[in-house]
Amino acid sequence: MKIASWNINSVRFRIGIVEQFLREQAPDILCLQETKVIDPDFPHAPFEALGYRHNFINGQRMHHGVAILSKVPLVEDDRLDWQANGEARHLGVRLPNGVRLENVYVPAGGDIPDRELNPKFGQKLDFIERMTRWSESLRGPAILTGDFNIAPLECDVWNHKALLDVVSHTPVEVAALGGLQAAHGWVDLGRSFIAAPERYYTWWSYRAKDWEASDRGRRLDHMWASPEVARAATAHRVHEPCRSWIKPSDHVPIVTEFDF
């Protein structure tokens, strides 16, 4: 079982590179974030043509939105709203073997890392806190993946010191993410296979003139698993070349293979 996660930054605008990725990597399941499309306008046909016939979508107008496209039958569990503001940021399904698959788009949190000056930063921390409470009560084997919008380790960013005050790498966010991870004993599959201190990024800003040359990346996208599920993981890859494809997302896909 091959499971991929990708913040696509508009599934309609980038349907061409989504198809290319699915043809080349053929994951059994693809979790998307930032689909940026209401459910009636979701482009189902390209996925069905490639064999993805078990599709679950949770979209909204303009922003956010998540989807799970699958070759294997899935059962939807829930779509949670940890901010209680109606934003489409989660979709939970169950795999044929009963393992839960949770696809999440964590709020970016704005530019200023101060909840008094920037309410979005507070919402991001509150979102993580509510996810932590949910995570504590979660029973059974599960996979938690998506764009967490936090790069926790020093080697998850191009310059640790330069980014200590930059939203996505501040100590308060890293501590919150650590609390979430501890709340279910989540295993960080990315770092299980690409161990620290090796460089590992999944996002490069559009604003760099040459993303590859400057390489100012961050690891914002993650795939975590319950300990028993993590033991079944056999491979994990990050597909950096996708950042150079035509009309790229600023994120690249991550893929984990499981022996089930």
Next chain:
DNA sequence: ATGTCCGAACGTTTCGGA
């Protein structure tokens, strides 16, 4: 390091969000 990209709006350009 204030740069780029998306979707929407009575729009042929500007804006919020990331």
